[in-house]
Amino acid sequence: MNQHLSSPSCPALSTTDGQQITLAHGEGGRLMRRLLRERILPALEGTRKHDEDDAATLPLVKGQCAFTTDSYVVSPLSFPGGDIGTLCVYGTVNDLAVAGARPLWISLSLIIEEGLGLPVLDSVLQSIAAAAREANVTVVTGDTKVVPRGAADRLFINTSGVGLLLSPPIAGPAELRSNDELLVSGPIGRHGMAVMAAREQLDIQPCPTSDCASLVAAVEALRAAEVPVVALRDATRGGVAAVLHEWADRCDCTLAIEEASIPVTPDVRGVCELLGLDPLHVANEGTMVAAVRPGFGAAATDALRKVPASAKAAIIGRTTERSISPVVVRRGLGRYLPLDEPSGAPLPRIC
């Protein structure tokens, strides 16, 4: 018995609220309630519903709603231009916006690895609150779990979002026809390169910054300008190339873009050249691809350029009748060449 008593199988409960998250913060007791009341809820003040119930009660939406969910596991947690907090709000809000919805409510689910510093959590919560205010959404429900060291990479966040579908609805990529115009809302590849540079500690000056931002105002600007939008998509993982391939799969056109027209910042271009990556394959977090009916490309870019998040919008190509390749890009010598779909995370080349 003595041996059993001295065994370390029953760890002492932490009773103090130190400067890091412990498993006890996730056990539903006093520490957890304090974490909620003293840190999470105050940080979200003004962007959340005033209750701690297990379920949010919301008014029924008149019309149709859009519902989306996404999990955020970015490493490192913060990077030039944003952090996991801005990402988890804008990512979900943007999914709703490009579906043609006005984002209303989001849920916030935190999965925290024990040992996460409380200042880190505070800083992420501040980012979430600021992003929610910017995107005009309310955090209506949430959850917090703490997992043992090694079971998560510091902090994972899941957010789900509900938005009100606006009229007229966005037709969708199946409706793409020849000569529709293709646009991007800004310089591409910034998020992926910012995260890669931060993760690998590439000491590059100037360092690329993430484009992490809300696209709600940009989509709203297109709607206000009465641009007939056929398809919208935020170009996250897989970049612009992945969006174009996905659209090509769902329509009978070839999507043809011009390399010379695609906006790329010099820092992103520099890092991509160094690592042997194509910016078209690199992730964005606040940049979308849009397809609009023929003749409306200029009106669309004019409208987008009035919004800060899409001030550098550009027409990058158009749809044509389907040829052998679903997506082609015109390179420097004037030839249209097939644009490959990324097959996985881009791996930097050796030389």
Place this chain on the structure above:
Amino acid sequence: MKFLDEFRDPTAARRLLAEIRRAATRPWTLMEVCGGQTHSLLRHGIDAELEGIVELIHGPGCPVCVTPLEAIDFACELCLRGDTMLVSFGDMLRVPGSRGSLLDARAAGGNVRTVYSPLDAVELAHRHPELQVVFFAVGFETTTPTTALAVHLAAARELENFSLLVAHVRVMPAMEAIAASADCRVQAFLAAGHVCTVTGCAEYAPFVARFQIPVVVTGFEPVDLLQGILECVRQLESGRLRVANCYRRTAHDSGNPTAQRLVSDVFEICDRPWRGFGVIPRGGVKLRAEFKRFDAEPRFAGTRLPVLDPTECKSADVLAGRIKPTACASFGTTCTPDSPLGAPMVSSEGACAAYFRYAGSSHTPTHATRP
């Protein structure tokens, strides 16, 4: 972007294309040695522009592609030992060995880290004294100097938990093997400009004299490549064969003496197996006796599983320039970048991946001059 835009200038490129067409009175067959050149040629459609004038055979200059299966299998075994960390360039991770890739090994619990510089591997060894850190040292003369620097650094820090799995190769012996083979169709070589930046261009003179095949040191951008091709065509047309340098902005006759000294301090030339070629005499380097303590092979000696080479993969023929990727029955069917059978389908410099990405359907969209 300085040093890039002027070498991608469409007007200059088109002028060079016209000059090549004027200069060539008959079709010529060239080999671009480096995989980076292959990708650039296909990405910009230069091979298609020169159809019927210049045939480009794709050379073996993709370091991950020529790394033998044994080395990849060994790397996979090492990372799964539990007491090791295998450190590699990102390219190597997807390359299949005979029992899967390093990505597969990592999913099975292997400790694999990617770095951009061998010096980072030394840093990892310093930070993880509890682990044996093994750097998978692959690449041509371009990457060997930084590996040599890493060895110097590890020696200076007296690190006992750092070692190298050396698979560094040398490009010249491979060119000699190709030029000396009975079925060689190559009439001129576009040598790899960045390799020459390190080794210098002078060492090609005996090669040209011996094989009567011109060597033109060439860069990687469209204008670089077209200048190199034009120089090859002019030499072949005139019959005056020599070494020419079309990459003067970084490559010089004597190369980079500091890098050369670093390499020769740490490494000595040895025979080395190349995937697709077999053992190439003097085709690689190994650690000198005084640095042998950093060699992972004796450190982790033990029983190794036999290597299983997939017979349906024709990468050996592709790497030796005997066939084009599309001539392989597996190309695009059972072998794609998502599930590659051979290394050339994996790497951003592999010829099969270049064909899969860019080739075969270059065209102009119907009824569109400019979208």
